[in-house]
Amino acid sequence: MSTPTVPGHDRSEADLSVVVGERRQLVNLGYRLLGSLAEAEDAVQETYARWYAMSPERRGAVESPGAWLTRVAGRVCLDMLGSARVRRERYVGTWIPEPLPDRAEWSSVRTDGDGSAPADPADRITLDESVNMAFLVVLESMTPAERLAFILHDVFRYPFGEIADVVGRSPAACRQLASSARRRVRAGRVPAVPAARQAALVREFKEAWEARNIRALVDLLDPDATMAADGGGLVGAVLRPVEGSRLIAQYLVHIADKAPGLTLLERTVNGVPGLVAQSGGVTVTVAAFELAGGRVARIWAVRNPEKLRPWTERGSG
Structure with a gap:
């Protein structure tokens, strides 16, 4: 989860640029893990809150802010997935992931902290196979650990050694989790239609x-x-x-x-x-x-x- 060094003479300015620049990646991760744009934004907000809760000295000691943010966001989402399973057991009817609109469909009800409308989700969520509804529904059948290991490895291409630090298991165990999740995805996949x-x-x-x-x-x-x-x-x-x-x-x-x-x-x-x-x-x-x-x-x-x-x-x- 290494993040390239941002050119510049001021380390704090460089780190700030990296931290802000990670937001889109974190929202993408959160949406795929949680199946909800609103919950993904909550997870990212919590991740940034933990970053800024550290002293400037501790933040300065973080070698890769991007890697730190991804680890924390993954753990926050893992906790949220555990509590979400309990909530969904009490959910009235069928729980379906939150549908994501195209850029032309976005008209936000929410606003950013300064009262302005946030960027549309097409600017924040990369639209690919890993966000279509059929894929997200299959993800719902996985355990939180399976889902996290699979998304981080197969979608975001992180090595199992780094995923292990997020999931709290060995790299070998994370490899098995992703493999189990992959079998679920293959079992639910249908031939692509043009x-x-x-x-x-x-x-x-x-x-x-x-x-x-x-x-x-x-x-x-x-x-x-x-x-x-x-x-x-x-x-x-x-x-x-x-x-x-x-x-x-x-x-x-x-x-x-x-x-x-x-x-x-x-x-x-x-x-x-x-x-x-x-x-x-x-x-x-x-x-x-x-x-x-x-x-x-x-x-x-x-x-x-x-x-x-x-x-x-x-x-x-």
Whole structure:
């Protein structure tokens, strides 16, 4: 986790530049570990709080501030993952990772400490395979230690010797943790679908849903498709996953009938094509899709308003 030395004559200025420059990396790490942008930001804030709680002398003695921040952020996230498991056991319905908008979708409800709007998440989260919803859901099946070892090694390319210092286990044990996590990822992976086909299939799905065409929806869904919804007990949402193409199609048409003013928009969700449902200009649902064999295999519908704060209230088309 070594960080290159920043050119400059003043060590303190160089270290400050390094510390500030690590923020994006830390948020990227936190989001993948926690499945929540809000919790990732909390973890990063705690990491910086611990850095600045040290005396100037102790900070000056840190050979690599970037490595120190990554170690601490990893440990903070590890603690948060442990407590999150307890909270999610009491969660109402299905817990789904917080959906991440594309740059064009960002309209922050939160503000930075000075009252200004923070940078959009596209500036902070690198959009790649490790943030798509299917990948994040697989991560949820891992133990916190597996998840941390895997993300640090396979996504951020840190050696096991340095990961061991974060996880608190031997390098060999961390290697085994990452290997176990890798098997889970491989078991859950489906063949990649070209981006253009993904977008076309989501568009066809949207049109069939808008037309309340059950037969068309069934044809677009894999016969064994599943749909999970996350309302967090704050809004109405099915508490258990809906299984099977016909039941999902009927459920979607039922939703459309209950909300005649619902507007569906094609949007990028965690880096891949998805749908956003708005009512009165307010985002009420963000849907992510996993495609397999030219059909929709899984749908994750996030309705919990606390997870939809990053999403725009704009978007008429």
